[in-house]
Amino acid sequence: LVAVSARSPKPDLPLDGVRWDDDPLALARAADIDCVVELMGGAEGPALALAEATLAAGKPLVTANKALLAAHGLALARAAEAKGVALRYEAAVAGGIPVIKALLESLAGNRIDTVAGILNGTCNYILTRMAAEGLSFEAVLADAQKLGYAEADPATDVDGWDSAHKLALLAALAFGAPPDLASLSVQGIRSITPLDHRFAAELGYRIKLLGVATRSDDGVEARVAPALLPVGSPLAGVDGVINAVSVKGAPVGTVTFVGPGAGGDPTASAVLGDVVDVARGAVGLPFGRAADALRPWPLLPVARRRGAWYVRLCVSDQPGVVAGIAGILRDEAISIESLLQFGRSRTDSVPVILITHDVAEDALFRAVDAIAGLPFVWDKPFCLRLQPS
């Protein structure tokens, strides 16, 4: 370690024998620095400037900055390739889990069909405690903030954007496309209730915030959303702040990686792995093929997105409810795997849970809109995908 800088004023760190620079860009320019490690964060500003200056100076860059790469990955890859230097970012996705190298190198002989992951430890911590303790999202969030597991402004985590940055990188690597945050659908976990966890458990599922990118002949679908996972599937048992990524490909089958997804120590492990690679002379292509050979993926049209769904309704407890709902589903050719009513009430709403068989997403949402208009339906229906195991 030769020199250190920061976006903020000089931190109170032991820097014995290590140079301090007020200006991060000085690191890119210094003749005695062979490799720059960027850990400042942020998609723009000093992090972007340092990344650009480092690569322009022909120096390898190691970064943990998912937002930077999700926004500027293609341009930075071009810059690295132009100078023939490494751009490495193992720490940007799932912390200590070496999934970037697995996709870039170990699984290079595969056609990757699906990447699915629990990519945000804060959300997984919140969902795990909600499920285990029957608590509300707000209660667990407040506790997580006290314990340091959630930021004062939790939006990046709980609204799915941190997961989306990571999924954009995983999907790019899996499918040979430039990272493209805008092509992802993103939904967070604020609307999950303790009831959803209870119903899911009774039906044999766990609710997790998943980032999923799937390729079929008709196109790619990439989304971050809470989903129901069958108990016993590799990701369903991943609890607390732990991250996990499952990669399904041919010929390999499904390989799942589980480990610590955030924090200084796992990040250090991933950064050190990249630095060792750079020291050993590895260059590689940042996205596994030349930046100019990356092709944006055709998006799978909504009508072609098929899957099973969990739908939670609040209805009046009166005759004709099931007939009304079932009629709308029949009109959209949606078949029902289970329909469960929980509790009874003459005066209040009662929850009804539907699990559908595989349906086209547009048909499901037309049906849900129609159901929302029924006189005995109290709230907008809440829908979650069932993730196939």
Added chain:
Amino acid sequence: LVAVSARSPKPDLPLDGVRWDDDPLALARAADIDCVVELMGGAEGPALALAEATLAAGKPLVTANKALLAAHGLALARAAEAKGVALRYEAAVAGGIPVIKALLESLAGNRIDTVAGILNGTCNYILTRMAAEGLSFEAVLADAQKLGYAEADPATDVDGWDSAHKLALLAALAFGAPPDLASLSVQGIRSITPLDHRFAAELGYRIKLLGVATRSDDGVEARVAPALLPVGSPLAGVDGVINAVSVKGAPVGTVTFVGPGAGGDPTASAVLGDVVDVARGAVGLPFGRAADALRPWPLLPVARRRGAWYVRLCVSDQPGVVAGIAGILRDEAISIESLLQFGRSRTDSVPVILITHDVAEDALFRAVDAIAGLPFVWDKPFCLRLQPS
């Protein structure tokens, strides 16, 4: 693909446009072959001859041959380093799971403390079905042989040797030592009974054949043995022919890899990953450091091996049994976490299960020998380690 050979006569394969050679060594000599992939198997004979000839010719070698590397890894690494060529063997351990590269590269910045894995799909299939269906080892083995999950001669799998070959490689990578099969203790799964699975389940454990290598300040312990894993730990839920490896290190923490451990397709994925690395110009050191810098590990003395144990006894159902057993344990300063008797019988033996707190292994085996000599103890006590989660 340029040419193919085999240890047996020419197989009935489609070889359009690919040369057949009766002599595998011709592949090492041929001027038009840049890289040899060895998939013949066997620690000696044609596989060893081909590996030596390939490296001597200055050509990179990709192999799936765990037995070869466990026996001759150090010499082959020296040969590869002498010529500056790659020796890659991702497919040799845990099939499609990229754990060799993870240890060599991704986790290179870590001190690895423990590597623990379910490394043999045949054994895991047998143990999973025994646990789920209450069947005997012999019954499931016979079925596994019919289904092609077990060989006609199952000894290499069920007696732990296949796992031992893989553990020898994992331990070498984790601890910077030459692979040393002779330093491992190896125990198979033939003695596990349906009762053990039932008792384990009642106590909150699953029985898995584990390969475990652990480093402490006092030395390294490496063993293949069936062990009790707490339900909910990452390896306990890995069922059927699936393999899994957990790596515990600092700073990373624990990272677990789960996936298909054997078969043509996962092996192909691992071999292709290695071939792509070779094609990209990666050389590396076969064991992550120079062969001459690998140091045999000091073995942890038995008296320093501490852990909790499951002990199954068959005893007469009579007064004084618990007092007799407990007295012996007290004399060896072994404390008991649980002692359970299952069933009652005036005429037959009944099983008694002991779970100890952490004890030194030599003390446990002295106590077990003494217990075996008690007049009311029918059979040799059967002992399994509890694997910490």
